[in-house]
Amino acid sequence: MNDGYRNRALEAALASADVAGIGAALRTGQVVVPQLDEARIRVFPGDRGNQPPYEAMLFSSEEALETFLAEDTRRRAQLRGADALREFLSANLEEIAHVTFDPAGPNRFRAGIKDVLKTLGPKPHVDLRLPKAQEWYVVDMSDEDVRDYQLADLAAKVLPKVQRSKSEQPEWAQWMTTAKETAVDQGAAFLAYWLQRAARRPMGLAVALNRPSPFGQVRHPMQTEMTTVGERWVASPDRLYESRLTYSFPRRDLAELALPTVDLVIATLSWGDEA
Template sequence: MIDGYRNRALEAALAAADVDAVGAALRTGQVVVPQLDEARIRVFPGDHGDRPPYEAMLFSSQEKLDAFVAKDARRRSQLRDAAGVRDFLAANLEEIAHVTFDPEGPARLRVSVTDVLKALGPKPHVDLRLPKAQEWYVVDMSDEDVRDYQLADLAAKVLPKVQRTKSEQPEWAQWMTTAKETAVEQGAAFLAYWLQRVGRRPAGLAVALDRPAPFGLVRHPMQTDMTTVGQRWVASPDRHYESRLVYSFPRRELIDLALPTVDLVVATLSWGEES
């Protein structure tokens, strides 16, 4: 359970019976969701009792959920953001007809699933259009085998052309592997390497872009003391969502080459909506 959590913006939206404001409160905050277990959201009898369609119950605070299920020993709950609520409702449109917020009141609000999805709005995506006239190598993050093959191919064919000193190549190859593993661990949607020679110097940069998350909710510090690793947070124009761009480069002395390119990468981010 989530003791003490309270979404005040959601409370205000419910008091005003403003469905659009409810959507905004979920996009910028979280909601308490009853669970059957760690993975499954709990639903409740609807207009047809124990037959579908059922009713989803969402709560502005753990206190409100506790009041609703006070005599029920099954009091599991989780915090979910707009994306989590949207995904669950969209996947169960045939099974759930309504969503009731804070069913015990005092500002109970019952809304159709379609109206809730409309208020939440489409799920955003963020595109990364890499700067032109530079040597970028995009890695397919959707397939593990393809990803590993692409990385091995880069290390074998491209890296020796950039880092021509053979004794330095293993260190650079390890940096590329570490960047890939970090991107996988953070669930990044996008990974690319910038590998080229600038003047007579070998230059390398890895950028991994996270999927959008509600603004301000996931600003975890990087768990590293390495000065060759950093992050940038980029907000959507409406500041409802943000994505984290994690970057790294092989050696600290490349900072004067890498950071201006990071600035260029951030400038290419383009926000939109998934169809």
């Protein structure tokens, strides 16, 4: 855990008892959560003492945690984001009745577990909806064997129809493999290839989309459109989450076809709840 961490947005929301603000601070930042060990979150006696239902304690800063557990030699904690909190609270609906924020602070705030889940909101999800009238091939990122089989099948059956020059096919096949490996390394949730002849030329584009993260959590690097590899950070309509879209194409002279298509892919992304 970062020494001296504090979620200033959460501190401000607690000070004004702003429920909507508390939810936004939880979704876009992290909180300090007491732990029993590296894996297990610690809960505390509730209204019935040591009998369930218990109470969860969350802290806006490391300092607030230390104030509450000053004499506890077993004190340990981790930073947790919205997804981890949502998962933990959802799994313990019957065991936890209330969640208290900064219990030893001047802005102590207590709420029912269902109310906290409501303010956390649903888990963010973004779908890669690909433009129509184009030959897109989606790769299954959930299974390594299936993913590799699909890529080999594309290189063997589709690529020769698009890139008819046999001397250039190995270079294009290597580009497809590199795009796949990059998507895997980045933990992408979706990967798709656009492979077809466009304006009488072979056209190839790979796009990979990461799962959403809280908006503003990542410091974006400087980006350029002058190479065959790039990335875009796409914000959800409410600007609470963002997702990284990585793209590549085989050759620079295809940029005039590839980059407008990247823009079109971004324009057709669908943000919503996971089913």
